[in-house]
Every structure is written in structure tokens, then in C-alpha cells.
Amino acid sequence: xxxxxxxxxxxxxxxxxxxxxxxxxxxxxxxxxxxxxxxxxxxxxxxxxxxxxxxxxxxxxxxxxxxxxxxxxxxxxxxxxxxxxxxxxxxxxxxxxxxxxxxxxxxxxxxxxxxxxxxxxxxxxxxxxxxxxxxxxxxxxxxxxxxxxxxxxxxxxxxxxxxxxxxxxxxxxxxxxxxxxxxxxxxxxxxxxxxxxxxxxxxxxxxxxxxxxxxxxxxxxxxxxxxxxxxxxxxxxxxxxxxxxxxxxxxxxxxxxxxxxxxxxxxxxxxxxxxxxxxxxxxxxxxxxxxxxxxxxxxxxxxxxxxxxxxxxxxxx
Amino acid sequence: xxxxxxxxxxxxxxxxxxxxxxxxxxxxxxxxxxxxxxxxxxxxxxxxxxxxxxxxxxxxxxxxxxxxxxxxxxxxxxxxxxxxxxxxxxxxxxxxxxxxxxxxxxxxxxxxxxxxxxxxxxxxxxxxxxxxxxxxxxxxxxxxxxxxxxxxxxxxxxxxxxxxxxxxxxxxxxxxxxxxxxxxxxxxxxxxxxxxxxxxxxxxxxxxxxxxxxxxxxxxxxxxxxxxxxxxxxxxxxxxxxxxxxxxxxxxxxxxxxxxxxxxxxxxxxxxxxxxxxxxxxxxxxxxxxxxxxxxxxxxxxxxxxx
Ligand SMILES: Nc1ncnc2c1ncn2[C@@H]1O[C@H](COP(=O)(O)OP(=O)(O)O)[C@@H](O)[C@H]1O
Ligand SMILES: [Mg+2]
Numbered sequence: 001x002x003x004x005x006x007x008x009x010x011x012x013x014x015x016x017x018x019x020x021x022x023x024x025x026x027x028x029x030x031x032x033x034x035x036x037x038x039x040x041x042x043x044x045x046x047x048x049x050x051x052x053x054x055x056x057x058x059x060x061x062x063x064x065x066x067x068x069x070x071x072x073x074x075x076x077x078x079x080x081x082x083x084x085x086x087x088x089x090x091x092x093x094x095x096x097x098x099x100x101x102x103x104x105x106x107x108x109x110x111x112x113x114x115x116x117x118x119x120x121x122x123x124x125x126x127x128x129x130x131x132x133x134x135x136x137x138x139x140x141x142x143x144x145x146x147x148x149x150x151x152x153x154x155x156x157x158x159x160x161x162x163x164x165x166x167x168x169x170x171x172x173x174x175x176x177x178x179x180x181x182x183x184x185x186x187x188x189x190x191x192x193x194x195x196x197x198x199x200x201x202x203x204x205x206x207x208x209x210x211x212x213x214x215x216x217x218x219x220x221x222x223x224x225x226x227x228x229x230x231x232x233x234x235x236x237x238x239x240x241x242x243x244x245x246x247x248x249x250x251x252x253x254x255x256x257x258x259x260x261x262x263x264x265x266x267x268x269x270x271x272x273x274x275x276x277x278x279x280x281x282x283x284x285x286x287x288x289x290x291x292x293x294x295x296x297x298x299x300x301x302x303x304x305x306x307x308x309x310x311x312x313x314x315x316x317x
Numbered sequence: 318x319x320x321x322x323x324x325x326x327x328x329x330x331x332x333x334x335x336x337x338x339x340x341x342x343x344x345x346x347x348x349x350x351x352x353x354x355x356x357x358x359x360x361x362x363x364x365x366x367x368x369x370x371x372x373x374x375x376x377x378x379x380x381x382x383x384x385x386x387x388x389x390x391x392x393x394x395x396x397x398x399x400x401x402x403x404x405x406x407x408x409x410x411x412x413x414x415x416x417x418x419x420x421x422x423x424x425x426x427x428x429x430x431x432x433x434x435x436x437x438x439x440x441x442x443x444x445x446x447x448x449x450x451x452x453x454x455x456x457x458x459x460x461x462x463x464x465x466x467x468x469x470x471x472x473x474x475x476x477x478x479x480x481x482x483x484x485x486x487x488x489x490x491x492x493x494x495x496x497x498x499x500x501x502x503x504x505x506x507x508x509x510x511x512x513x514x515x516x517x518x519x520x521x522x523x524x525x526x527x528x529x530x531x532x533x534x535x536x537x538x539x540x541x542x543x544x545x546x547x548x549x550x551x552x553x554x555x556x557x558x559x560x561x562x563x564x565x566x567x568x569x570x571x572x573x574x575x576x577x578x579x580x581x582x583x584x585x586x587x588x589x590x591x592x593x594x595x596x597x598x599x600x601x602x603x604x605x606x607x608x609x610x611x612x613x614x615x616x617x618x619x620x621x622x623x624x
Contacts, residue, residue, distance in 0.1 A: 003425070006422040006423070007422075007423070009422065010419050010422055010423070013411075013415070013419070014408060014411075014419075017408070017410050017411050017415065018410050019410065133406055133408065133409070134403070134404060134406030135406050135407065135408060137367075137372060137402040137403070137406070138401075138402075138406070138407075138420065138464060140371070140372060141370045141371065141372065141395055141398065141400055141402075142395065142420070142423040142424060143391075143392040143393070143395050143396040143424065144392070144423060145391075145392070313367075313372065313373040313374060314367065314372040314373065315333070315364075315367065315372075315373055316363065316364075316403070
């Protein structure tokens, strides 16, 4: 087992010693900073309210919003939802928390697709690159089974993904804290959910928001890993995985009417379709069904990787 | 020979698709022996080596390393092998020592002491902190050898280690290969398509052609049999010299440009020269072409195959 940790360590070093990995992190950092600056300039960030005057402030805000809607009906829908949220605070006598680092992190949920992208790039390269560099020949002539080497590579990809996710969370939070401050350890806000307005914990929202996307992340990373091992070509693996990730939903819509549509991977990757108030994409689908389909795909991806990695010759080009 | 077997190939065959690339190779290498695998490009040297180290599966036959089968006892067999297959490729974005550490972590019991030892052996101490991407081919060959030696294998396999090296580099490799064989009793297998480059470091040479072993030759055999040598003499008058050799020594010499050429045993040469000088023939130059293995294999594999 000790041996296995050393293999994972080796693989992680191969990931982090490369300049391209550092460039990815720098890009991520720049994107997060850019978002914070944009929110700061263009977003109408509320700075928080005074303990004794927040009710008046909200009422004033509502009056302002109503006026704006009358002048330009274009804003009406948009403004009305703000007014409703403000009313929810007033009716329930909750002082609203100001915009802060937590909300910034919550709104950066889409950064997870960038984490997915980076994970796909790493997963696509981790086997194929060894073939491209020719180092596979030195890697596989050790007294270690190919299964173990493959497992260490896969684990290193997952660890990279986890680490990158933490990086995004932590860096977003830090940037958010610098730009917008921190309103508490676990602030609550009113959000519009499918069941109506709800007073929810931001951290809870962050966990579910990011959490549901992790399914897609892991599945696509595993898919890229499989293509990388089967075809020994990282460009192909990156290309197909990113393409599928982008058009996955369209594929499901396109085949929606077919009886087998619910077996398409992408019909099942978004598990939030089973949360309160949501309806599943295709009638008859259940959480258990989706989890089963996901597991079957997952096992198939890993099985193909394993078969091709352990059974095929490492021959010349 | 009562020496211990290090590696044994038993009727090794490899088919890729319908094409039979290796057609039943059988030979063995002893501990402390340096075995040269010679053959033209495409003869099947690399394929054979890939099978020896488990990178390719054998279609038929077996490879045994210290008696352990690469097929059924892979880990134990490959534990005894260190190798470079084709080019010495390393992670270009890592330094020399980071690369070596990768391999050191994969086999238990490799100490820092051992790392220093192999680095010193191949003379790369000064380049250890440099990125391998900036190494010359010669430096990468050395790092490749260091990597192969880390775990003190019983069998060292080097595929074309002299490729891209200058004569000094080849001499250096020859030096530590001989040292490994003699001091550490390591069995070394070296492949090359250039006989002249590895002839001097090998105890025995196997010639491979089209996936078949066409000859095995002990390298020191040539000095044991002191057969006829090709002799060239530059002398004037040339016709008189040819005549004298014929009448006095019964040697049939021919004229080649300004020289005469004939076959003779080495021991006879002083007597021949005495005869010529005794009859007032002026001798300017005497040359002996040592019949090398190259001549011998030239006949075996034909002209255009050994470069
Ligand atoms: N993956 C492969 N698929 C088909 N033929 C191959 C493959 N690898 C090598 N060969 C063929 O096998 C023969 C031996 O190649 P190789 O072992 O590389 O020769 P050498 O190392 O002696 O130059 C060549 O004819 C080559 O074309
Ligand atoms: Mg070759």
C-alpha cells in the first residue's frame, strides 16, 4: 500500500512539475479576479444594512425599483423578483445580509465547469503523454503491475480535480473577502427556488450547487481517461470529452422522444432534477435509476481503460 | 562453460497481425557476460528486447530471467532487469535527479546513497539539477543507464546505447559496461546495427536478421585461430617482388595499384621481408588487414545490411 502512495505521488509530481499546469492555475486565478472586479463595477452590490434602519432602506429600494419599472417596462420582471425578495425579508422580519465572499463563491458555481475542463485536460494526458514522451517504456518495466500503475494515474487525476476545486473555492472566497468583505460564518439569504422564496444557508447552497456538478466532472474526466488509454492520444481525448460535455444536454433533447433516451449518460448526470420541486427530464426516471445508469457507465469507462492498458502491447509507432 | 544462467530465450516468437516479426529465437546469456545483439534496422532487435522486459507479449515461447518466467512470474522476473528500450526518453520538464527519483520510488530499498553511486558511475553529477529537456543525447543515454542500474539488476539491457554518441562517448560506455560485467557480475545485452561500435565491448555476439538468429560468435575466437591475414606490401621493383614471393615462398601475390597483396600467416611475414630485402627490393610499407568479425558477418548477412 505504501508503494501505491508513492506511485500516486509520482503521478502528482508529473502533473505539477509541468508549466502547463501552472498556467492553468494562473488562468483560473485571473478569471476569478476578473469576476470580482466585474461584480464590483457592474453588479449592484448591496453593502449591507444598518441594524436600525434596514427596514426603511428596503422600502426605499422597493419604491425605487417600482419607479424604474414604470419608466421602462423592460425591467419589470427583473425588478419584481427583487421586490418580492425584499418583501420576504420585511414580512419575516429578517435583516438581509450584505453581498460578501460567501455569495461571491456561490455565484461562481460555473467556475466548476472550468475545473472540469482542467481535469479533462489532465485526465486526457496522464496516460497518452507517457506514450507521446516514450516514457511509458521505462514506467512499465518495473516490478509493479500495470493495474496498479493505471490505478495510481486515475487516483492522481481525481486528487488533482479535488485540489483544483478547493483552489477555486478558497481563492474565490479570499478574493471575495478582499472585495466584498465577510458577513459571518454561515450567512443566510433569501433565494428564489422552484418552490418559491426560501431563506437558505449560503454554505448549503454552495455545497449542493457545486456538488451536483461534480457528477459531470467525474464522469467526463473518467471518459477522457478512457479515451486517453484506449487511443493513446490526448488531443482526441480532450476534444471528445469537451465536445460531449458541451453538447450533452442537446443530445438528450434531440433523442428525447426515443424510448432509450433515458439511458444516455447526459440524461442522468444532473441529479438536481430529482430535488424538491423539479421534475425529471424524462418521465419514469428516478434517482435510483440515474445512479444505476451512472455507475454502469463509470464501470464501463474504467473497464475499457483497464483492458486496453493492461492487455495491449507497448509496441513501436 | 559452467557459468550461471542470467537470461534465457526459449523459442521466442512474435506475430503482429499476420506478419511474423520474430521467428523462434533461442539463446542464453550468462552472468558477467556481455552479449551483443547485432542486426540491420528492422531485424527485430527492439521487438525482442520489448518482449524480454514484458512490454510486448510473446506469441510463443518464453523468456526466463534467473529462471523466472516473464510470462508467469512477471514481477519477480522484471525485478532483475534494468533496461533502455530504443531511445532513452525521460520526462523533459523534470531535472535529472527528479527523473531518477521517479524510478527510485518504484522499487523499495533504493537509498540516496545508491542514487549518488549510479550518478557518479555515469558521470552526471553536475547535470543532476538541470532539466532533462536541455540534455544532449549523450547525457540522456547516461541518465538512461543510471535509471537502469538503480535497483542493481542482474541483467542490463541496452537497446542501441551507442546511437548518437561520439567515439569518446562510446568508449566511456564500453568502460562501464565492462566494469559492470566484471565487478558486479551483471549480464549485459547490447543491441546495435553497427557491429564496429560494440564489437569491442562484447564477449559474444548474436547476429539477428529478419527475426532469426543467423549466427552466434565468441568474440575472442578470432585471436585464438591465427589464420591467414591479408598482407599488403609497397615495394619496388614490384614485378621482382611478386616473382620472389612465388619462387621463394610459393605465395601467389597480385598487384593492386602500387602495392602487392597476398594472404599469409602473421608469423611468416618477417621471413618474407627478409627475402625481399636480401634481393635488393626496396620495401616502403607493410600492412596487415586484421580480419575482423565484420568481414565474417559481411558474408553472413550480405553487403547492404550492415551499415
Ligand atoms: N507495432 C508494429 N506493428 C507491425 N510491425 C512492427 C511493429 N513494430 C515493429 N514492427 C516491424 O518489426 C520489424 C522489427 O522491428 P524492430 O524490432 O524495431 O527492429 P530493429 O530494432 O532491429 O531495428 C520491422 O520490420 C518492423 O517494421
Ligand atoms: Mg531498434
